[in-house]
Amino acid sequence: MNTSARVATIMQTDWPEVSPDTPIRRAVALLVETRSAAAPVTDDSGQLVGILTQKDCFKPALYASYYQEWKGSVGEFMTRDVVSLAASDDLTSAAEAFLAHPHRIFPVEEDGRLVGMLRRSDVLAALLSMG
Template sequence: MTVGPIDQLVVTDPLILSADMPIRRAAAQMAEADTAAAPVTDDSGTLLGVLTQKDCFRPALQASYYQEWTGRVSDFMSADPVTLPLGTDLVTAAEAFLDHPYRSFPVLDADRLAGMLRREDVFRALIQAG
């Protein structure tokens, strides 16, 4: 099996959220973009965390009980996400998906967000590689 780096698989234009965004707006944007996870960055592109669909379940359920969405992205995001560096090889990325329950990982170029790597794209690449 010939495998290269994940760089071609990285979604370089993911939905990006801010930590102070209302959680309802973030959840709605994620649903509209049909994304399982979205990176949360500051104005300079530094990764602060990741918000997943699962993270949005608590505020959504609370809203169904109390008829009101409350909170900000920073209240629900994972603040210390597992990341992969740009240039990671395909097998190492696949192993990361085996080791963690995530459907996507933020990919960093130095300390800046380069994009998101989706499990489904790594799976397809493994199948194509042989």
């Protein structure tokens, strides 16, 4: 099995992106519309500052269901300690990262810039096609 293929070859290059100031309702709608597990959160310079997952969205969504009002911005609910992968990582390293963390998706960075998103299913499909 050739697991020397790189994350860059299987990562998603089109993904929803939000800022810390994005209203949480808009961000939740974006995740639902794009059927995404998460969206990277970037600042004005494009630097990765967090990630907003579907799980992060449950607290404001439940609040809205109770009080009939959406409150807050992405910055209040996002996960700030982001685990990311490098575009140059091999598939074995990516698979090990998915085993070590409960995440369904990882941001992918190259030279400190966000360049993609890697889904758990992408790695599994790549590994399946190699065997």
